[in-house]
Amino acid sequence: MKKLCLFLILALFFAVVSCREDYDYINYGATNTGVQEPEDIAVKGLYVLNEGNMGSNKASIDFFDYSTGVFTENYYNAQNPNVAGSLGDVGNDIRVYRDKLYAVINLSNYVEVMDAKTAKHIGEINIQNCRYINFHQDYAYITSYGGAVGSSQPGYVLKVDVNTLQTVGKVFVGKQPDQMEVIGDRLYVANSGAYSAPDYDNTVSVIDLNTFTEIKKIPVAINLSNIKKDDTGKLWITSRGNYGNIPPKTYVLNPATDQVIKEINMPMSNFDMVENRLYYCSSAWTSSGTVSSYGILDTDTYQVISNNFITDGTQTGIVTPYSIAVNPANSDIFIGDAKDYTSSGEMFCYNKFGKLKWKVKTGDIPGHFAFLPK
DSSP: OOGGOOOOGGGHHHHOOGGGGGGGOOOOEEEEEEOOOOOOOEEEEEEEEEEEOTTTTOOOOEEEEEETTEEEHHHHHHHOOSSSSOOSSSSEEEETTTTTTEEEETTTEEEEEEHHHHHHOOEEETTTEEEEEEEEETTEEEEEOOTSTTTTTOOOOEEEETTTEOOOOOOOSSSSSSEEEEEETTEEEOOOTTTTTOOOOOEEEEEEEEEEEEOOOOOESEEEEEEEOTSSSOEEEEETSSSSSSEEEEEEEHHHTTEEEEEEEOOOOOEEETEEEEEEEEEEEEEEEEEEEEEETTTOOOOOOESSOOOSSSSOOOEEEOOOOOOOOOEEOOOOOOOOSSSEEEEEEEEEEEEEEEEEEEEEEEEEEEEOOO
């Protein structure tokens, strides 16, 4: 969760391993809202993982179904009425891989594993202070901040067999690792050091997946967060800066040489890529207030395609652009609006021309998306 790095008080949580059974069961009830006509495309639907405010046990999963045109708030609760404790505290990542759906629940210290088509509970993976998940062949890789804050304690990556959900390996990396990306037989891990300010980490760890060992650290910039590959295999990496005199920027790394080949003086709170187009949203703090932006970059030329892909003026209704996803089947653009971070969020769906198709209420802090293939 991106805003958590601002609150060092979270250190108090790290000494206690919590799980969702620690909380009373909360059933918020499913709400079905028709938002558009059914659409027959290669993507069945979109899962939305709402982070929920820290300590509130309000992580939740919503679902938009293209085949029916219906958006269901609290979809996970509706599909799993007998799962004690609901989903848990702070949803941090969600992915579909093969026939399963994985939701990383940070402060509840586990990954919820579900059937991808129904979101019904299958099992769980216990991992302390988990952050993000990625996959390669028969394994899931999960980053963890571990149990300590500061320069003396590195985070780690857990290796889990997706067939048995059993842990088969663990490797230590940099401080407070966040997103990961797979290139060939290597795993690139963005180390943030987010809870170690002002002593942030500034490296990307490279893990050999054959030996499951860290083989190098690549210096990039402080407080790294997102890392994703484009259609040619280049890695795009965001730095949050230090929330002061070092501004957030974006970097491009060539994994063939493990060298940074481009520095882009542009903040990106979150981004997604389709073909050679990078779509980003940003909510940046300035001396004059918060400034939001929505743009598109060409990942081949690094040129700006659009400084604002929203063409109908409806961006004025978005308070805090927090997350973004682009449907690879029809180029629909989804923006998650976190509002005030404590109440219900909202999701905006735009067509490829930047016109608003619909918007709908979500759970608290809609932060992460996963498309479900048909």
